[in-house]
Amino acid sequence: MARLEPRKQLGRGTIEVICGSMFSGKSEELIRRLRRAEIAKQRVQIFKPGVDDRFAEDHIVSHNQQRLPSSRVPDTATLVAHVDPEAEVIGIDEAQFFDDGLVEVCQNLAAAGRRVIVAGLDKDYRGQPFEPMPAMLAVAEYITKTLAICVQCGEPANFSQRLTSSRERVVVGADEVYEARCRHCFEPGDDA
Ligand code: ADP
Ligand code: ZN
Numbered sequence: 128m129a130r131l132e133p134r135k136q137l138g139r140g141t142i143e144v145i146c147g148s149m150f151s152g153k154s155e156e157l158i159r160r161l162r163r164a165e166i167a168k169q170r171v172q173i174f175k176p177g178v179d180d181r182f183a184e185d186h187i188v189s190h191n192q193q194r195l196p197s198s199r200v201p202d203t204a205t206l207v208a209h210v211d212p213e214a215e216v217i218g219i220d221e222a223q224f225f226d227d228g229l230v231e232v233c234q235n236l237a238a239a240g241r242r243v244i245v246a247g248l249d250k251d252y253r254g255q256p257f258e259p260m261p262a263m264l265a266v267a268e269y270i271t272k273t274l275a276i277c278v279q280c281g282e283p284a285n286f287s288q289r290l291t292s293s294r295e296r297v298v299v300g301a302d303e304v305y306e307a308r309c310r311h312c313f314e315p316g317d318d319a
Contacts (some may be wrong), residue, residue, distance in 0.1 A: 138215065140237030144263050146249040147273035149287040150307040154189035156273060157218055157246040161195055164216040164242070172214040173197035174206050176224040182209060187220040190302070203228040207235075215241060222247030223257040224297065230262045251296055252289035252305070254315050275307030286313035 143160070145153045164171050175187055177199035185199040197218075200206045203225055210217065217236055222229060222245045233243045249264070249272075251257045264270055277284040284307035291304045298304060308314075 138240055138242065140240045141242055141269065142233050142237050142263070142267040143242070143244045143269040143271070144260070144267040145244070145246040145271045145273060146260055146264065148250065148275050148285055148307055149248065149302075149305045150190055151273035151275040151284070152189075153246040153248075153273055154187055154220055155191060155193060156271065157220055157244060158187065158189060158193045158195050160244055161216065161218045169215040169242075170211065170213050171216045171218065172211050173218040173220070174200055174209075175220045176222075177201045187218070202226055203232045207232055210236070217241050217243045219243070219245045220247075222263060223249075223251075223260050225259065227259045227262070229259045230266060233263065234266060248287065250286065252287055252316075254286055254313060277309035277312050278306045279308060279312040282309040282311070284309045284312075286310065288313055289316070292316075 145156050147153055161171050161173060173187060173195055175185060175197050177183065180201045182205055183199040185197050186194040187197045188194045197220065198209060200209060233245060236243045245263055247260050248257050249260045274283040274285055286308045287305050288308040289305055
């Protein structure tokens, strides 16, 4: 059987959003979709936000240790500057850590015929919407909401429980200080 040739023409662009709590399988689902695009011989490019100002090679990694090479960018302007003109599929992980410019960037990428797949936390540790995800959800064609398992009761979990008293919205290196909880078991804290 003939091998698939890389597509020379970009398709009709779309935006897909994968959102949910921590440990709900967002990265896993993003990696699954991007791997399938690579099997289809589409040109795939993957970005994640960085904690410093440098562009760097990196990986997106799921909690069950699946990984794909990605580029780390400090902001959306750097992301745009590094988009490969030939890229047909653009994956973005940890989208909640990008600035609000991400929405327009994704709209432009989709308008130019690219399939844009965005994964990110929809709520912060207080259970409040985490910008720019609410706006991303509004402009997306396709939305997948992923649920984790509540570590307290075993029901589907929609919340990320912070286990420290820090009130910073972003706690770096934080996987150990969160757990997945359902609405019933979630305790937002006294500043919510
Ligand atoms: P996310 O990107 O949403 O944080 P990942 O895709 O990185 O999630 O990780 C999902 C994986 O995390 C699951 O396949 C499972 O192996 C593991 N995991 C650990 N704790 C939980 C939990 N409480 N609920 C569901 N999955 C969990
Ligand atoms: Zn629970």
